[in-house]
Amino acid sequence: MTPSNHPSDRASDAEPDRQPDREVETASAPRARDAGTSGGFDTDLTLGPATRLLWRSPDCVHLEVGDRAVVVEGLPAPVLRAVAASLPPPRSRAVATRSGAPAPAAQRAGDPRDPRNPADSVNSGDSGDSAPPAVRDTLRALAEAGFLWRRPGGPDDRRLSPPGPRLAPELTSLAGRHGPAAADVLAARQTARVVVHGASRLAAQLGAVLASAGVGRVHCSGGGDVRLHCAAPGGVTPGDEGRPLQQAAEHALRRAAPEVDTGPPDPDEPADLTVLALDEPVSDDRRLALHALDAPYLVVRLGADSGVIGPLVLPGLTSCLRCADLHRQDRDPAWAALSVQLTIGRRHGPASSVAVATLVAGAAAVQALAFLDGEQPAAVNATLEVQLPDWRLRRRSWPMHPECDCAQLPQSPTGRAAGQR
Numbered sequence: 001m002t003p004s005n006h007p008s009d010r011a012s013d014a015e016p017d018r019q020p021d022r023e024v025e026t027a028s029a030p031r032a033r034d035a036g037t038s039g040g041f042d043t044d045l046t047l048g049p050a051t052r053l054l055w056r057s058p059d060c061v062h063l064e065v066g067d068r069a070v071v072v073e074g075l076p077a078p079v080l081r082a083v084a085a086s087l088p089p090p091r092s093r094a095v096a097t098r099s100g101a102p103a104p105a106a107q108r109a110g111d112p113r114d115p116r117n118p119a120d121s122v123n124s125g126d127s128g129d130s131a132p133p134a135v136r137d138t139l140r141a142l143a144e145a146g147f148l149w150r151r152p153g154g155p156d157d158r159r160l161s162p163p164g165p166r167l168a169p170e171l172t173s174l175a176g177r178h179g180p181a182a183a184d185v186l187a188a189r190q191t192a193r194v195v196v197h198g199a200s201r202l203a204a205q206l207g208a209v210l211a212s213a214g215v216g217r218v219h220c221s222g223g224g225d226v227r228l229h230c231a232a233p234g235g236v237t238p239g240d241e242g243r244p245l246q247q248a249a250e251h252a253l254r255r256a257a258p259e260v261d262t263g264p265p266d267p268d269e270p271a272d273l274t275v276l277a278l279d280e281p282v283s284d285d286r287r288l289a290l291h292a293l294d295a296p297y298l299v300v301r302l303g304a305d306s307g308v309i310g311p312l313v314l315p316g317l318t319s320c321l322r323c324a325d326l327h328r329q330d331r332d333p334a335w336a337a338l339s340v341q342l343t344i345g346r347r348h349g350p351a352s353s354v355a356v357a358t359l360v361a362g363a364a365a366v367q368a369l370a371f372l373d374g375e376q377p378a379a380v381n382a383t384l385e386v387q388l389p390d391w392r393l394r395r396r397s398w399p400m401h402p403e404c405d406c407a408q409l410p411q412s413p414t415g416r417a418a419g420q421r
């Protein structure tokens, strides 16, 4: 059975240390026999592309989108059938352009019937004028909560048209969190610039995930040649051994996303995010250089059977690597000596579990994409850590340290305001 947010699934599978179940709200409308809607029903509201509808009984449904769910009771069956009617298959914007089809009227700038705003539909009274007021109120509430969208005006509706067919599932996923604005979020990703720096085995793997998720420009800047310990599924391959790492990483990115731009950011348009995927600790010189550029950065590290994602640093606004070091030093007077020894490489070269590397690359990509999409990544002021044999990612908070210099470091006049894209 496909996993869902269904209350009974969560109750039966619950474990003591699991997150508490989310509340499932209940919305009520008149029972079918009272609603006066016995025949067909016409509405221009429909399930959002990320909304799931589960029937609890003939007049009671469970709707869920993202991490939210609601039980709706009493909507007449014709209303439910009309709302649940299938959407047309999405067409990518690229296909629409090639076809020469004109843009739907609702997509033109300034059109007050822009389907990206479901509330417009509800307020205009299109959400079921033939239905009793209580039914309309229920549909209105479901639209405002993001469970229902205005029905597409055509197959080229921008809300359902990914930039390319490959990104259709990404657009639907984003719709679960961003609603009809998902298309704008995905469009913004396509203009984003990310640099992945380092020779860690997850560097190319992580870059490939970001490119596959629609990030327009991803540049892997790791130096040296590929060694076998760099190989990972989705990243550089064993067959790349001996090739320049940067060249092999570019090939990995293009395998995942043929349209990705793998060039470095232009000097006057610095990267929106720099990922430091290093096998060695980040030097203070590199930290200072990133702060001087006002350049947001995310640190990702692999251990022999562990991984650490974060912190994601917005220079001057959030805690940095040195903040975390100072906190460790407060707790352990020997930390300064230990941290120096940690800069010495392992005798047998970098060691990491490819399964952990893949897990960490995916989790780091989630953090990077959350930042690029304008959300609040969990790795800000924190690290996310996994250590085998435990299977959980644990979050450790690292607030800004009062003795760290990061809040007062001078910034280049070309630096951008951190976190603003």
Ligand SMILES: [Zn+2]
Pocket (backbone or CB within 6 Å): 319, 320, 321, 322, 323, 324, 400, 401, 404, 405, 406, 407
């Ligand atoms: Zn700091």
